[in-house]
Amino acid sequence: MAIKDYWSFFQDNFLALKWLNTLVGKMLQALGFNLDSKITGSLQFFIYDVIKITFLLCFLIFIISYIQSYFPPERSKKILGKFSGIGANIISALLGTVTPFCSCSSIPLFIGFTSAGLPVGVTFSFLISSPMVDLGSLILLMSIFGAKIAILYVILGLIIAIVGGLIIEKLNMQRYVEQFILNANYSDINAPELRRRDRLNYAKSQVISTFKKVFIYILIGVGIGAFIHNWVPEHFVEYVLGSKNPFGVFLATIVGVPMYADIFGTIPVAEALLYKGARLGSILSFMMAVTTLSLPSMIMLKKAIKPKLLALFIAICSLGIIIVGYVFNILENVLI
Numbered sequence: 392m393a394i395k396d397y398w399s400f401f402q403d404n405f406l407a408l409k410w411l412n413t414l415v416g417k418m419l420q421a422l423g424f425n426l427d428s429k430i431t432g433s434l435q436f437f438i439y440d441v442i443k444i445t446f447l448l449c450f451l452i453f454i455i456s457y458i459q460s461y462f463p464p465e466r467s468k469k470i471l472g473k474f475s476g477i478g479a480n481i482i483s484a485l486l487g488t489v490t491p492f493c494s495c496s497s498i499p500l501f502i503g504f505t506s507a508g509l510p511v512g513v514t515f516s517f518l519i520s521s522p523m524v525d526l527g528s529l530i531l532l533m534s535i536f537g538a539k540i541a542i543l544y545v546i547l548g549l550i551i552a553i554v555g556g557l558i559i560e561k562l563n564m565q566r567y568v569e570q571f572i573l574n575a576n577y578s579d580i581n582a583p584e585l586r587r588r589d590r591l592n593y594a595k596s597q598v599i600s601t602f603k604k605v606f607i608y609i610l611i612g613v614g615i616g617a618f619i620h621n622w623v624p625e626h627f628v629e630y631v632l633g634s635k636n637p638f639g640v641f642l643a644t645i646v647g648v649p650m651y652a653d654i655f656g657t658i659p660v661a662e663a664l665l666y667k668g669a670r671l672g673s674i675l676s677f678m679m680a681v682t683t684l685s686l687p688s689m690i691m692l693k694k695a696i697k698p699k700l701l702a703l704f705i706a707i708c709s710l711g712i713i714i715v716g717y718v719f720n721i722l723e724n725v726l727i
Contacts, residue, residue, distance in 0.1 A: 398538070406534035408446070412439045433617040440613040440659045447534065448605070448655050449598050451527040456597035458526075459489050460590040464500060468507045477557060479509075480516040484552035487520030488545075497521035498691050505695075506572050512560025516552045519708060522682045524548035531655070535662050536671070540719075540726050544675060547718065551711035558707060559700070567700035608656035616659030625667050632669035639673040640716035644709060647680030657681050671723045676716030683708050 403409045415438050416426055424431040462470075467486050474482050487497070501518040505511060524545045532541035565573075585593070619628070632639040657678045664674050684705060693701055719726070 402533065402537065406447075406530065408439075408443045408534075411443060415439045415442075429621045432621040436617040436620050436659075436663075437613050440616060440662070441609060443534075444531075444609050444613065444655055444658060445602075445606070447531060448527075448609070449602060451530055452598045452601050453594045455489060455526050456594040457590050459597075460585055460593050462486060462489055464503050467500075468504060468509065471504070471509055471513060477553070479513045480553045480556040480560075481549075483513045483516040483556065484520040484524075484549045487517045487523075487552065488525050488549075498688060498695065502572055502695050505568060510560055511565045511568055512556040512558075514556075515559045515704065516556030518704075519555050519683065520549055520552035522688075523552065523679055527655075528682075531658050535658065535665070537727075540671070543719075543722075543726070544715075547715045548679070551708065551715065555704075555707040555711065559703065562703070564700045564703065567697040569695055569697065572695055605655050609659075612656035613659040616663035619660065619663035620666055623667060628664060628667035628669050632664060632673040634670060639670055640676045640713055640720065643673040643677035643716065644680045644712050647677040648684045648686065648709075670720050671727065672716035672718065672720035675719050676712050679712040679715065680709075683712070 412435070415435050419431055419435055419438075420426055424434070426432070426435070470486065471479060471483055497518055500521070501514050504514040504517065529541050529545050532544055536544075629635055632643060636642070661674045661678055664677075665671070689701065689705070692704070696704070
């Protein structure tokens, strides 16, 4: 029981930063705002979530980038080359958890691995897992949904990546990769061994670079979340994404696909939807669809693979996301 209490304290104060929400509320009240008004509620949600997500963003990117410095593309390629069969898919999916945070950033690495001669099924396991289940998503999901849901989310995401890669490999889809990638001259140059200072500087540069790229999406995501949280009627969210709509998972997946954001931009939207009564599976399906199947990333990927393989990739991911959504809906009462 004591361990559970310690974990709850850690989650509330260091992951969810609930004390920060209280502090923001007191500051707004001191400035004369009425905390019972919708406008103040939206403002409190916006300020609290922007600060919280920005803090977690910078902290997580620094830690993950430091870890990532041990896995440059050359080393990752050598690691993957030592495995075959399902073992290669598993390792590839796991490597995806310590690489870029969005699908558009993962595609160049996918192209590089494919050009290096790795089986296309293995590289697709990486491409699916990289944006869907990075280590950042694990921590951020813990901050809202708790450890059980976050860990199960990552496990199911890895299963989608592994199974998806295996299906693509079994169907011999290598022939649907664009020829210029298969014929590319891959230069296997050993990266110099980095010192600790180099790794720290790399992690710092990644924090600055990623922050500049994603902060606008944080603002947009938190703005949408603040609107949903205080202005969208609860009964409407329950009707569309709640238990009253058995097709909520399908709808959430379809809505998420055309959007472009990463885990940091979708978290505040997910938080607001959960507060308004959306089903857990619908929320997580929306998050998976946004991070894995965004329209810009599909446009980029279309330049590297032919339409038949692209359609199969989208179908595998969509089906996997929908299945995961319904699994979470079934287990919702147990997990929350």
